[in-house]
Structures are given as C-alpha cells and as structure tokens.
Amino acid sequence: MIDLKFVRENPAAVRDSQRSRGENPDLVDALLEADAQRRAAISAADQLRAEHKSHGKLIGRAAKEDRPAMLAQGAELSAKVKAAEVEETAAEAALDAAHRAIPNVVEDGVPAGGEDNFIVLETVGDIPDLGFEPKDHLTLGESLGLLDMERGAKVSGSRFYFLTGYGALLQLGLLQLAIQKAVANGFTPMIPPVLVRPEVMQGTGFLGAHADEIYHLEEDDLYLVGTSEVPLAGYHSGEILDLSNGPMRYAGWSSCFRREAGSYGKDTRGIIRVHQFDKVEMFIYARPEDAVAEHRRLLAWEREMLAAIEVPYRVIDVAAGDLGSSAARKFDCEAWVPTQQTYRELTSTSNCTTFQARRLGVRYRDENGKPQVAATLNGTLATTRWIVAILENHQQADGSVRVPQALVPFVGTDVLKPKG
Template identity: 40%
Template sequence: MLDLKKIRQEPDWYKEKLATRGVEAAEIDSVLGLDVKRRELLQETEQLKAQRNEASKKIGEAKRNQESADDAIAEMQAVAEKIKGLDEQVNAVDEQLHNELSCLPNIPHEGVPVSLTEDGAKELRVVGQPRQFDFEPKHHWDIGEQLGILDFDRAAKVSGARFVYYVGLGAQLERAVYNFMLDEHMQEGYTEVLPPYIVNAQSMYGTGQFPKFKEDVYQVNGENMTLIPTAEVPLTNYYRGEVIPEGDLPIRVTALSPSFRSEAGAAGRDTRGLIRMHQFNKVEMVKYTKPEQSWKELEMMTANAENILKKLNLPYHVITLTTGDMSFTASETHDLELWMPAQNKYREVSSCSNCLDFQARRMHTQYRDENGKLQYVHTLNGSGLAVGRTVAAILENYQNEDGSVDVPEVLVPYFHGITKITKENAVPFKKH
C-alpha cells in the first residue's frame, strides 16, 4: 500500500508515476477527496465531543447545586446522537478510502521502462547460445507424451484442462529439479521453509492479491480461505503484524510449494503443455531487508535464480519488465526467460521483484532502527524457479532425435546414475 501522507504532499508526482501503470488521475483525486472528507468529519466530531464535555460539566454543576439538569442532559443527548451519526459516516468513508487506496499499485522505480504493455522491456543480458538441432525439435508435451512421462489426457479426465500427471521418470525429473533448486538456495544462505498451502484473506491482502485479484485464485470454505497462488504469500506474511529485530535483517527464506491459479482470462493461451497450469510446483525466494539493502538484494536474488539456469546449462536472457507489465506490488522486476527451441522463443521462468515497503505497510511488518524508531521493512520475492517450466525447457533443450532426453549433468545424482530418459526406462510398469 502507498503512503497516503506522501500522496497528500505530492499528488502531481504520484499521478505522473501511476499514469505509467494505467492509473487515471481521477483515481488519485478520489482518494484525496475521501481523505479530505474523512479529516473534515473527524474535525467536526472533535468539536461535538468538546460540546458534549461542556454539557457533561453543566450536568455535574447542576447536580452539585441541586438544580435541574434537564436542559443540559437534552443537549448532551442531542450532541451524542450527532456524534454517533458522524462516526458512522467516518467508518463508511474509512472503508471506501481503504478500498480505493488498496487498489493503487506500487510506484515504479526510476529507470523502469515506461509502457502500458509488455512491449518495451529492457534486455539486460543474454546467457548461453540456443542449441542448433540437426532435426526438427519437438514440443515438450509431444516428447513427454511419447515417452509416457506426461499424461495430460488422464489428468483432464480426473481434474480438467490445464492439469497433468507426471509419471515414472517424469515425476523423478520434477522432483530432481526442485530438490536441486532448494539445495542450491540453501547453499546461498536461504532458510528452507515448508509453508501452509491454504491462507486466510488477511494474508492475501498483505501481499497484494486481495482485494483486486480475487478472480485469479481458488477460494475454499467460503471467502476467508484461499489456495496459495505462490509460496510468496505464506512466506511474506510470516512476520505480518510483527517487529523484526534489526540484527536479524536481511532474512532470506525459500520454499517449494504447489501454486494454484485460476488463469482467468487465459482462454486460448498455452492450452497445451506445462507453461500455463492450474496447479504447478514452484520454488520461491523471499527476503525481508532494511530499505538501504533492498536494491542490492534484488540483484543477488536475480543472480540466485540465474545460477540454477547456468548449472542446468539452459539458454536464457534477463529483462526488466515495463511499468505496465510488472506485478501490482512490484517497484521493479527482472524476468528470467528460458529458450524454448520448439517455440523458437524465450518463455518466462522467474520474476524477481523489489516491492519496497508496499507489502510491509499492508502487513504492518516493521523493524526498529538504530535510533529506536519503527520503520517498515522492504520485501522482495522471486521464483527460483517455476519447476514445470524448467522441466519443459529441459525436455526441449536436451531432446534427442530418437525421442529420448538426456539428463542434465547436475541432476544425474538425483536420478541415481540414470543419464538418459528413454522409452525403455521412462515408466517401469509399462511393457515396451
């Protein structure tokens, strides 16, 4: 959430910055108008409370002097009724102001490419060269289905579209990938966490999914409980409502979890394969830092995500997203995009974002600085990485003409020495 006091002080600057994210000036004016109305109502309430106090004094004096206090009592009752009505108005304005302020995105950092679409992203670096095939590379879903390690048809029968069964060495590949990711991140100083997969509405609000993006999630047990769209939610809310000891910062945590996405509005896009699923595994990285640390930590987090791809020897590039393409809570985002040979293009596998104090304000997560003053922490999050998309890239980049897939060298220990996935060893219970 943005700082209302700062919006009040620099409304034109906030209008200019938020316009790059598609926010109309009228939305800022509405917030400021509600803020003015709220303060006017509070001022009127305070004046009436002063009148009520005066009336109360008159009642006390009348009783001490054994005089009639009827007029003073009637005055106090009338004032109390007015205060009650104003309090109701204040509550209504408070709720509306809170809702409108909650729907304003974060301010983009200086240097973020300005565009209301994804066009215009800045390419920071290209790592690795796409493999030159001497045969027509297949899509990962064709490779997986032909080997028998990905079963989309039975998943559709059991659950519906955009689900998959990983079978045999397919399941082992998925497990190898996320275990490798977790092992790497722990060596880089992250603490592994196994978080809840269902969170309450306050947690979804804290990280910015609610109230604006309810259609993107799966809610259970009414509206208060939600299947997590990413482990960012339970990891970032871990310290919600708490004051973190300054000496503990920065805090770095990582987790593997399933992620559940309704993919509202994704009809017709990536209908085949592992790219856009309703349920997928993801290894998440989350950091809590002091403000002066957060930009350095963003670059470190991006490097941590890149390390996985380098060790898997998968070609990728890093881009800085545009103002219109960043997530709601981000001030700057670096995307890592993997090369997919069959599609002949890069596809996102990680987003690393600095959210500054935007989420911390919503969650009331603070630390006490060296002067004893409470400050909001900065929060960062990044995929380290989306597991299914990484598996898809391995299948496509490591495929052979005979339909087999080589196991990346760093994953061989997780395969107990198996170096190639073939029709003969892919699914042990199938007779070939």
C-alpha cells in the same frame, strides 16, 4: 498499500507512476480528497467529543433549576457526537478503499507500457542448433514416459497432468537443487500451507484485478495459493521483526494453483500453462533502503539456477503495466523454447517495497528503536515449467534427452531414453 505520506508530499510522482502503468492518475486526487475528508471528520468528531465532555463537567456544577436545560443540551451534543462518529467511520472506509485502489509506485527506470514494452537487459547462452526438427516438450515427455496429460485430464480435467517415472524425479531434483542453493545462500527452507485466509491473500495484493485467477473455497472462505509468496508474506503479519543483522530470507516449497481464467486456447498443449504445479519461491523481509540491492541478489540467485540447467535465456525489465499491483519493479528470466522459436518466462523476481508489509502490518525497529514498515521481495528459484526448457533444449536426434549435470545425482541417469 503505498505510503500515504509519500502521496501527500509527492502527488505528481504517483500520478506519473499511474500513467506509466496505464492506470488512472485521477485516483491519486481521489485518494488525497478522501484523506482530507477523513482528517476533517476526525477533527470534527474530536471537537464534539471535547465539547460533550466539558459540558458534562458543567452539569455537575450547575444550579438545580438549570440542569434540565443543560441535560437536554447534553443529549443533543451526544447525538451530534454519534453522528460525527458515523461520518468518521464512513470517511475511514472511503479512505481505505481509495488507498487500496492505487498500485505500488514504480521504481525509477522501469519502462512504461504493457506486456510487450519490456526491455531486454541481457541475453545469456547461444540458441542451440539442434541439426534436426525439434520435438516439443509434450511429445518428448510422452515418448520418454515422463508425462501423462491424457490420464491427468481423465482424473482432474484439462490442464492437469501426471509426472511419471523420471519425470517425477526430474521435478523433485529441480526443487531439491533449488532448496540446496537457497540454504547455501542463507535462506530458511519452509513448507507452508497452501490454503490462506482472505486477509492474507488481500494483503499480498492478489485479490485485485486478477482475483479470478485464484481458487476460492467458499464454504471455508480460504484461498488456494498461486505461489508460496502469499503464506510467506503472511508468516510475520502483525509482527515487529529484528532486522538488525540483515534481511530475513525464506525459501518456500509448495504446490501452487491457478485457474488460468481468461487464457482459454492459450498454451493449452503440455505443461506451460496449467492449473497445478510445484515451485520453490524465495521471499525476503528487508529494510526499505536495502530492497534494491536484495532485488539484484534475487536475480543473481535465479541466474545461478538457470546456469545449472544449462539453457539459453534472457533477462527482461518488465514494463510498468505488467508488474501487478504489488511490485515496484520486476525482472523476468525467459528461457529459449526451440519449438516455439521464442523465449518463455521461467523466473520472476519482484521488489514490492513496503506495499505488502503495510497491508499486513509487518514492521521492524530502526536504529532509534522506532517501528517502521518493512520491505518485501520475492523470486522464483525453480518450478515445474522448467521441465519444458530442459527437455526441448537438451533433446538429441535419437529422441533421447540429456540430463543437465547438476540434476544427474537427483534423477539417477545422465540420459533419458525413449520407452521401448
């Protein structure tokens, strides 16, 4: 949730943020009205409680003949207190609903608009001139014995797959390299649970407009995560952190699950858009004043990993309408995919400011010892989809694929060759 004090003091800025996202600015006024009604309800209930308490003291000192009337008046006051408390509870609920309806306030400089309104910040590396008609990652993966979509569909349905042989080693190598780099940069490696409670999924902002993307186990009322950002955000829920020595950084390695609802017929070939994949996700708790700098560090660490797999890519500043409810700013790194003649997302890093931590009750103590709401940030360091970019960009005319040097120690060979 956004800071209610900020909304009271800067309603125009929040309305502007809503417009840049393509969201309804009137929700800001609805929130302010709900806030006013809640405060009025609290004041009215407090006043009636005080009157009821004072009246109770008077009854004890009243003459015997006056007590029946005073007791009746006390009962009337008691009923009014109960009614006022019901109104207070309803006002609290209305405020909470209005508060949760507004996404995070976008950072200054974020481009307005939707999915196609991003700004390219930088393009890195040259688009390869292969000198032959490239094969797509699925054709390569099958010919090299790395990928089995047919049996994945037989076992689990469409958009599931087996990574086999060197394909499995390639993914494991990517993730191990990512963890090694994370640890070298001060991250604590974590293997989190992939099933979380509703309050954790809700707290991270994933049960809003895109709730239909999430697998829900109704009998247990648990959700399968689409990123380890979710359990890592819930890891310190309800706690006061010690950030006196700087941000707390975690790197979560997990399987991730997405229903891909609404994407029927889109990227159905291969492993670009699937229901299950593995990922190493960076997650940071920081003081709000350090969040922008931490966001840039996350992007730099992502770029180090992309350099290690030796693929051309570009960095984009994602437009406000494509940020998701929790992020105030998001940078994506998109790798070139030769057979599609376009760039496709490999990494994403978001500054969620205090939005998630406010929902989850994650705080820290400032220099005066007073608890304050922390900021949270996240960023992808490696995922299954990277195999697409590696195979397509490093393919050779004979159908083999060169393994990036950084991955050779994990994969065990420098060239993946077609099966005989």
